[in-house]
Amino acid sequence: MERIYINGGKPLSGTIEVAGMKNAALPILFATIIVEDKCVIENLPKIKDIETALEILKAMGAKIRELSNGNVEIDTREVVCGSIPIELAKAMRGSYYVLGAELARFGRAQAAFPGGCDFGERPMDQHIKGFEALGAKVIDNGDFIKCTTESGLNAASIYLDVPSVGATINIMLASVKLDGLTVIENAAREPHVVDLANFLNSCGADISGAGTEVIKIRGVKQLHGVTYAIIPDMIEAGTYMVAAAATNSTLTITNVIPKHMESITAKLIDMGISVTELDDALIVSRNNTPLKKIKVKTNFYPGFPTDMQPQMCVLLCLADGQSTLMEGVFDNRFKYTDELIRMGACITVQGRTATIEGRPSLHPATVRAVDLRGGAALVIAGLATKGVTWIDDIHHIERGYVNMVEKLQSVGADIKKVVIPDVPNGNHL
Ligand code: EPZ
Numbered sequence: 001m002e003r004i005y006i007n008g009g010k011p012l013s014g015t016i017e018v019a020g021m022k023n024a025a026l027p028i029l030f031a032t033i034i035v036e037d038k039c040v041i042e043n044l045p046k047i048k049d050i051e052t053a054l055e056i057l058k059a060m061g062a063k064i065r066e067l068s069n070g071n072v073e074i075d076t077r078e079v080v081c082g083s084i085p086i087e088l089a090k091a092m093r094g095s096y097y098v099l100g101a102e103l104a105r106f107g108r109a110q111a112a113f114p115g116g117c118d119f120g121e122r123p124m125d126q127h128i129k130g131f132e133a134l135g136a137k138v139i140d141n142g143d144f145i146k147c148t149t150e151s152g153l154n155a156a157s158i159y160l161d162v163p164s165v166g167a168t169i170n171i172m173l174a175s176v177k178l179d180g181l182t183v184i185e186n187a188a189r190e191p192h193v194v195d196l197a198n199f200l201n202s203c204g205a206d207i208s209g210a211g212t213e214v215i216k217i218r219g220v221k222q223l224h225g226v227t228y229a230i231i232p233d234m235i236e237a238g239t240y241m242v243a244a245a246a247t248n249s250t251l252t253i254t255n256v257i258p259k260h261m262e263s264i265t266a267k268l269i270d271m272g273i274s275v276t277e278l279d280d281a282l283i284v285s286r287n288n289t290p291l292k293k294i295k296v297k298t299n300f301y302p303g304f305p306t307d308m309q310p311q312m313c314v315l316l317c318l319a320d321g322q323s324t325l326m327e328g329v330f331d332n333r334f335k336y337t338d339e340l341i342r343m344g345a346c347i348t349v350q351g352r353t354a355t356i357e358g359r360p361s362l363h364p365a366t367v368r369a370v371d372l373r374g375g376a377a378l379v380i381a382g383l384a385t386k387g388v389t390w391i392d393d394i395h396h397i398e399r400g401y402v403n404m405v406e407k408l409q410s411v412g413a414d415i416k417k418v419v420i421p422d423v424p425n426g427n428h429l
Contacts, residue, residue, distance in 0.1 A: 001422060004379065004394050004405065007414040008364070009386030012249040014411035018237045018256055019045040019402040020230035024192035026094030027169045028199045028230065029053045029074070033060070033101035034176060035203050037225035038075045044230060046070050048399045049092045056088045056095060082110035090115040092399065096124065096166060099145060100173030103136060109147040113140075117371035117396075120332030126160050126167035133158045134174055134182070155180030155219060163188045163213065163300045169196055176205045178219040187215045190301040191260045195231045202226045234260040235307045236401060239376050241265075241284045242311040243408070245273045246318060246384040250285040251411060258282060263304045267312065270294045271319060293321035293358060299328040310336050310377035317345040318384060319358035327352045336374025339367040343381055343389070361385060368392040372400045379404065383413055 020043035030053065032039045044050055054064050054072065060083055063075040081102050089095040093116025102109035116122065124145065128138045133156040136147040155178045160167055168188040173196075175182035187193070189211055197210030203223040209215040237256045244251035245268055258265070258277045265275045268284065272292045276283040293316070298306040306329040316323040317340060327333045334349045341347055342365045346357035364387035369375025375397035382389035391397075394417070397404060408415050 001420045002394055003418050003420055004382070004391040005416050005418050006379065006382030006389045006391070007387070008247075008383045008389060010247070010412065010414065012244065012247050012251060012383070012408070012411040012413055015252040015254055016240045016407050016411060017254045018232045018240075019043070021045070021192055021195070021233035021235075022047060022049055022400050023094070023165070023190075024195040025050055025230045026053055027097045027173070027192070027196045028228065029057065030094075030097035030101045031173055031196060031200060032057070032062070032074045032076050033079050033098070034104045034173065035223045035225055036077055036105065037223070038073060039203075039225045040067065040071055040073050040227040042071045042227065042229040044070055044072055045233065045402045047402055048395070049094060052088055052091045053094060056084050056098065059083055059085055059088065079105070081106040081108060084111055086112045092116055093122070093166070096127065096145075097169060097173060099127070099131070099147060100170035103131065103134070103147055103153060103174040104177050107149050107152060110144065112144055113142065117373075118335070119330035119371070122330075124166075126162055126164045127170045130158045130160075130167055130171035130184075131174060134171070134178065153178055155182040157183040158185065160184065160186040165190050165193060168193055168215065172196065172200070172207065172215065172217055175217045175219065176200055176207070176223070177221065180219055182217040182219070184215040184217070185213065187213050188300060189213060191231060191234060191257070199226070199228050202228055232256050235305060235373070237261060237282070238264040238305070238308045239311050239380070239401070240407075241268060241275070241282065242308070242315055243380045243383055244284040245271070245286050245291070246315055246380050248286050248288060249411075250283065252281055252283050254281040256280060256282055263302060264308055267294065267296060267304060271315065291315060291319035291358070293319045293323040295324045295326075297326040297328050303328065306330060306333065307373050309333060310374045311380055313337065313340065313347070313354065313356065314377050314380045314384065316356040317347065317359060317362065317381075321358055323356045323358065325354040325356060335370045336377055339370065339374070339378055340381060342367055343385060363387065364389040366390040366392070369394055369396040372396050376401060376404070379408070379415075383408065383415070
């Protein structure tokens with residue numbers, strides 16, 4: 001078992017380069033199933049969820065070739081339908097993109113209900129609504145989702161009740177080769193939806209409106225292979241921006257698209273942090289200025305991202321006065337706050353709202369990651385806190401962050417990963 005050791009309370013300094021975006025890479029990897037050709041995907045983040053996605057593609061019959069600097073060649077010409085090992089499907093949320101890709105290529109699809117972070121109810125009713133509108137018969141027994149078609153799929157207009165990222169992506173995938181015009185209304189507008197549309201269009205698809213609430217997909221007969229680079233990860237970038245603010249540091253975050261960061265940048269400036277925008281980098285600096293209390297409400301893009309909610313909570317715990325943090329996307333995304341409270345944070349959660357009484361500092365503790373972004377928040381809390389903090393269950397963090405420990409060490413953090421030998425009775429020393 002591995003743990004993270006942090007001896008915190010010291011300012012950081014230097015430059016951190018952001019990797020490719022996990023939530024853009026996952027749909028693009030599964031979209032190669034539809035391409036039925038060789039694609040080279042560049043700027044793929046080397047994280048557990050991407051490894052899992054490549055394992056799923058291999059299990060389906062894709063030929064994967066690791067190229068230099070983490071790029072990957074994927075040949076999906078011999079891919080077959082419905083052969084995903086359940087344990088891989090359950091390892092993350094993004095495995096459900098196989099459904100849209102298989103429907104596009106085979107006219108049928110089958111996958112285990114996906115895993116992913118536990119934020120309470122994470123239904124797939126909007127995905128199913130979209131598949132059924134396209135003519136699929138969907139059976140969802142809670143463990144498995146199976147889609148079949150008697151008379152084939154047809155283009156359709158679909159209005160999403162929720163601007164779901166996953167449903168928008170799955171419907172886009174399923175309709176990309178359907179004769180006629182499929183329209184998704186109330187679509188998700190996230191940058192990773194746009195990145196998938198750009199990838200598919202570079203393969204010969206005809207998709208317009210991505211990034212707006214109305215996406216139009218005009219079906220094409222065949223796609224062709226391309227070389228495509230994934231966009232930078234705005235959530236990884238935001239995580240290190242908050243780390244700079246929480247540790248009273250100046251950090252340069254490179255390989256970012258400042259436009260994607262606007263809502264995060266705005267909130268940090270509201271708290272008194274200096275953020276300087278360069279073409280593809282941000283300089284985040286807090287020269288001992290006190291953190292101002294603010295209200296934050298997460299929302300669908302371009303609102304403040306829900307995937308930055310736990311990280312922002314840590315900053316509010318160190319602000320002057322009372323702040324409120326409202327979760328506008330998921331039912332229950334505050335499980336990590338119990339761990340911050342063990343570090344002395346003063347947080348009261350009622351439903352989707354956390355009320356936070358700022359403190360000058362937290363105190364070190366042994367805590368555990370309960371999900372991906374909650375785990376990243378604990379790293380930030382440890383960095384900001386004088387003394388030694390231990391973090392367990394760090395596999396959650398490694399699903400979504402490339403070399404987080406090494407990147408933080410490179411800017412002066414006293415942080416390391418420690419391997420704890422398992423003892424026979426299953427406990428840890
Ligand atoms: C994606 O999850 C991301 N995961 C999440 O990132 C991210 O938090 C989320 O989008 C919102 O931005 C991946 O891309 C792999 P949704 P997804 O469908 O697609 C409700 C991370 O940390 N909903 O946009 O599952 C749902 O319950 C992860 O990287 C329905 O009601 O999110 C939620 O309240 C965590 N019915 C809201 O919509 C549906 O059929 C947004 O969910 C689908 C969703």
